[in-house]
Amino acid sequence: MYQSEMAYTDPLAEGQTKSRFDVSGWKRSFNERMPSLDKSLDRYFSTYMESIVQEWDLLTEMDLLRLEGRLKKITAELNHREEGHAVLAERARALNASVKELEGRR
16 A cells, blocks of 8 residues: 655755755845835835925924923923012002002091
């Protein structure tokens, strides 16, 4: 009937050279040479990124850093003005109380 064991010999174990049909290196070589949408987009954006940013008025990291600095300055200015507003409001209350007191003496 059938043979229960088949003899297998590894061609490399016997000192033979690799077969020309060895596909172990194909994947890397194939990926490097095969055009893809990712590679095309990467190349496109690398070439035209500056004009895309300008045309679409996109923010860059430097823009964000400048805006962050401005925000800190404005926040500090607002805090200073709020403190001044509280002082002025207290003075206005004191003046109102003084005016009411003077009007009450008449």
